[in-house]
Amino acid sequence: MVNKEDVLNKLSNVLDPDIKKDLVTLNMIKNLVIDDNKISFEIELTTPACPLKEKIRKDCLDQINKLNSDIKCEINFTSNVLPFDKKSMIKNIKNIIAITSGKGGVGKSTISSNIAVGLSKMGAKVGLIDADIFGPSIPTMFNCENEQPMFKKDGDKNMIVPIEQYGIKLVSMGLLVPKDKAIIWRGPMASSAMRQLILDVEWGELDYLIVDLPPGTSDIHITLSQNFPVTGSVIVTTPQKVSTIDAEKAISMFNQEKTKVDVLGIIQNMSHFVSEEGKKHFIFGEDGGIELSKKLNVELIGDIPIEKSVSESSDSGYPIVLKEEKVSEIFESICHNIARKIAVNNFK
Ligand SMILES: Nc1ncnc2c1ncn2[C@@H]1O[C@H](COP(=O)(O)OP(=O)(O)OP(=O)(O)O)[C@@H](O)[C@H]1O
Ligand SMILES: [Mg+2]
Structure with missing residues (x-):
């Protein structure tokens, strides 16, 4: 015995x-x-x-x-997911992950939504913030454009109740601002909106809060990195020079003393297209993201080809990682990679 x-x-x-x-x-x-x-x-x-x-x-x-x-x-x-920093932890949000890029249109929102849903599918408690105040696309990618978030009183404060879709909690400026109101945002308004999207939302306990940032380095980025304990950032780039140059600027912003955030890795998106005959076409150039990762000594944590199914899924409001397709495995591997890096870093 x-x-x-x-x-x-x-x-x-x-x-x-x-x-x-x-x-x-x-x-x-x-x-x-x-x-x-x-x-x-x-x-x-x-x-x-x-x-x-x-x-x-x-x-x-x-x-x-x-x-x-x-x-x-x-x-x-x-x-039991380890928090990034127990002392400075905001509410019950254990880890904040910023998804960013220098250049626009490289796939941040597509990648943010698939990482969020992918981590949740694996059993994590996940939230997603669409911080792209000027061009929110998460409501479309989650098929909830017409939903209005509810508000709930907490003492004197009006708290936002996040929308729940595919197992994750999400908020977007797109859901708070009427679609037909072309609001001209000034820097301080954008900063205050960023703060609200974290502090005034009833998130409950979250293992990972994914923040889909707008392109570039704006007041929103500065507010997030200066005011909140961000576990790490993920930089998205296409292989093109114009994209990698801007990605480098985004990385350097997160390396400044006041806005210091660990870079968890680089994702090269739209790396190539495979034609019906099986031939690879490097539409946006070859390996720019890989070269950037070597130059800056930051790990390449994902390499995603151009696939019609990826953009079709985003447009139809159902992230591709929910489907059993070859390209979904790439998103799953990115989720594993990020979760693993965070677990090791937070253990120290
Ligand atoms: N790997 C891919 N294959 C095919 N289409 C893709 C892929 N990644 C992104 N797309 C498409 O490219 C377009 C831009 O992607 P997305 O909106 O995610 O970029 P973004 O970086 O968030 O843009 P913005 O800077 O405007 O916020 C979308 O139509 C999306 O569906
Ligand atoms: Mg976007």
Whole structure:
């Protein structure tokens, strides 16, 4: 008969592959139960989007097998996402991720919506802010253009109740400002709107809040990075020189002392187009994003081709990551990559 101590002893030989410490020291083993010929326990991961679950499961089973090869073992995964900074955490928002680019139209909103829905599909609690006050596109990408967010009184304050769609909570300036009102925003108004979209929304507990930023480096970017604890930014670029030059400017803004935000990675979008005969066409040039990643020593965390299904899905209000298509796997891998980097950074 094996006892708990034997099991924990064996499990202390299994390392978290990213954090490089063993599961017992990391206090990741929960609810260990041993009954007759069966062991069951949970492994509490630092993100539900962990790409290494199967490796961890196999390593644990190998260890239990060494203890007693006849015993059955059931392992379930749970997660508790680590906050970026417990002290400065705003409300219950554990991580804020800024999606940005220098140049417009490179795919920020498409990528933001697929990252948000992708992380939620993996089990995370996710919010999405469309901070593109001048050209919001998230309501279209989530098929909720005609919905009006509700307001709820909290003391003297009027709180915005986010719209819920495909498992995530979202707010957009597009949902707050009537479509036919061409508002001329000045810098301070835009800054105040950015603050409101974080502070005056009933987010509840969030593992990740994705912020889809407007192109360039505006008051909105400065407000976000100076006033909120942003876990990291993701830079989107196409391979073209005009796009990578601007992406570099966006990265340098996040490197300034006052607006310092970690860059989690670069995504090269619209990298090529594959024709029906299977030939690759480099419509916007080749490898600009890859070269930028090498030059600045920032990891390339995704490379997305031009695919009709991506833009059609966005236009029809149903992000592509919800469909089983080859290109969806690229978005899933981007989600794994981001979640993994954040988990490792936040552990330190
Ligand atoms: N990989 C892709 N394949 C095909 N179409 C794409 C791809 N990525 C984005 N698009 C399309 O390109 C257009 C611009 O994308 P999107 O709106 O996401 O860019 P953006 O960077 O958010 O733009 P803006 O700077 O105006 O906010 C959209 O029509 C979108 O559907
Ligand atoms: Mg956009």
